Amino acid sequence: MSTSVRSDPAAGRPAAGNPGVPVLRTLAAHTWWMTGRRLKVLAKQPAFVVIMLVQPAIWLFLFGNLFRRVVELPGFGAGDYLDYIVPGVVVMTAVSSNMWAGMGLLEEIERGTLNRLLTTPVFRSAIMNALVAEQAISTAVQVLAIMLLGLLAGADYPGGVAGLVVLLVAALLLGTVFSALSNTIGMLVRQRETIIGVNTLLLLPLTFLSSAFMAESLMPSWMRAIADANPVNWALDAARAAMTADPDWGVVAVRCGWLALAAAAMVFLSTRTFRAYQKSV
């Protein structure tokens, strides 16, 4: 999920009070505590959790009804629009919720909790891993909810469980790209307005410059060119290739590979920024 971050001065030696406990186990424990700590905050805000789940439901309902008849366009290539937009809504949700990750990190910086943790023996990489893990867990919950909702609304998943697993993995990788980006921006600018601005600017173009709601074959050619370079579209290509009755595993592997690379690059960038942050304290 996260690339391993070797910024620990503590790596290579057992952590506090546990002489002999292998470093990896301690790192795992620290990551678990740091993630649990963030998830508990989420659990204490039930209204937020409800909104997290209702928003994709609304999108599924709105887009599903509004654009239902686009499948009738010649060359669209899909039989049922609901089947078509389940991955679209999943991917859009992954982008839109992970984009806000930087807000949480900014809050930790402003509250001083990040600095407090940094004066304790907690593994520095556990703090970074937790940021990724927290986002991945909440994204996974959202994705599963959308899949279930789609099923209840009558969507077909001809690719079966394997197709859905690919959709989930692609959504998590894509989410990591955007949460790491958001964390980087948050640490760099330390300003909520910038995060809000960037998100507002990016969400719709990223979504509509992909095959989320409209078949790529029906896009103007310049749009298709942009879509090819859009990680959101990579996730959709992978998911759509896996969710058919006759999956194209080559496309799945290549697209997921690119996504994994992009995610690794973004996590790397956010780790570098984290070190720069530590210098600015």
Place this chain on the structure above:
Amino acid sequence: MSHAVTADQLHKSYPGGVKALDGLSLDVRAGEVFGLLGPNGAGKSTTVKILTTLARPDSGTAVVAGHDVLRHPERVRREIGVVAQRSALDPMASGRDNLTLQGRIFGVRGTALRRRVGELLDRFDLTGAADRVVRGWSGGMQRRLDVALALVHRPGVLFLDEPTTGLDPEGRAAMWAEIGRLAADESMAILLTTHYLDEADRLAARLAIVDGGRIVAHGTPAHLKEELRGDAVHLELRQPPDEPTARQVIALVPGLREVALDGRRLSARADDGAAAVPAALAALESAGIGVAAVTVARPSLDDVYLRHAGRRFAA
């Protein structure tokens, strides 16, 4: 190891050219409360950040609890407790959860952890609110929890960065009592920063006055005050005087020395303050400098600060 903390020639600049520390050195002995006293922007927090491994100095060295902060920050972190200038709690977690997580990070486990958490909640009078989310707590309670958090693993060295700033008088009194108790009962070395003179005077066994990123005076409070022999004479002038004239006039008054002029406030030392005042008043009046008020007092840390930093202590 007789020193819990030694800092040698710390320099630190922040981007933008702010020189936060300019050759600061200090040492804190094992088991003592050491006060770092200075106005806002003097470099107190920067010093604490470096000693607690949060920030790195541009140059200089520091050893805390026997470990070099630059070479072995992870060893230092295990030995210290830190209370930052601003409260740093997880607002959406309960007091008990905050303490429990902090304990886990330091390797305290199971029943030992539960017992320690209960003990600290009791000690800081937080048991009643322990299972409520911290966000709704009063400022004083949050500050006490900050200190409790720093103590969960029984550190040998405790850093308290302005622990009473923003507390009401009752809260301050309670915090003072607690800090006094920590030093006495747990033989912990405590580095306390403050911009309250009375706080440093009351709590610190030794203190250093920091100004402009360096130490301008250090010693025991009593020693620092003794250095200023005699009384402090403060004259409040009716208007800011012509400085050379005022200095010239006052210099001729027998028994006054170490004259400092800061706006309308003129301060000096005198072996016998009461005897020097009439002559000073007469000399100023005849030079046309009106005096609004006069006070004569035993030297305070405020006077120590004035003497060494060259201006009034403006907290």
